[in-house]
Amino acid sequence: MNRFAILFSGRGSNLEAILDHWDDPSHVEETAASIPVLALSNRPDAGGISKARARGLETRVVDHRAFENRAAFEDALCDELARAEVTWIVCAGFMRVLTPHFVRRFEGRILNTHPALLPLFPGTDGPAQALAAGVKVSGCSVHFVDEGVDTGPIIAQSVVPVLRSDTPDSLGARIRGVEHTLYPRAIARVLAGGYRREGDHVHLEGHALDGP
């Protein structure tokens, strides 16, 4: 059984979608292979904290501002992860870059969702970057985390239209709409072992993730 932690920094709508997915008995075939055991925020004011607690998930805050440097912050994260016997990490709006040291420790076992069609528009403000570039579609990308920023192997993507009237907020909200379906499904599939990795390419087994 894979035990995963959800790392987040803010609103926590993806965290909520993930927990709802695991709570829904109709998904048990894929979710049975893994269990969310810990919600971990680096911000004490993150909206996701109350969402995780409301669902009965153990929730901890490791405030990065309390540490002298990234290494000390990540050591504290690792202490929490070890205590909860976490085997996989799921980033959901976690706004701290993880150092190579941390990434190597969980090599191939960290997932993230990014609000753009990678490899386009990595980093912050995916929706704003898409609007500035004038692209007509954008979306979200679920990927493995490697030592770069949003550069790891892509697992799954969903596409949304970019409208002329869009602002970064409206596009970001539309992207989150598809993310809330795709990300939980992708996490469940990967943690159930339903994928093959060939170098930088990931092949999912079974039915498509972004269908009805």
Ligand code: GRF
């Ligand atoms: C999501 O759009 C995700 O792609 C990005 O941060 C956002 C987090 O939103 N990494 P939320 O906190 O899950 O609502």
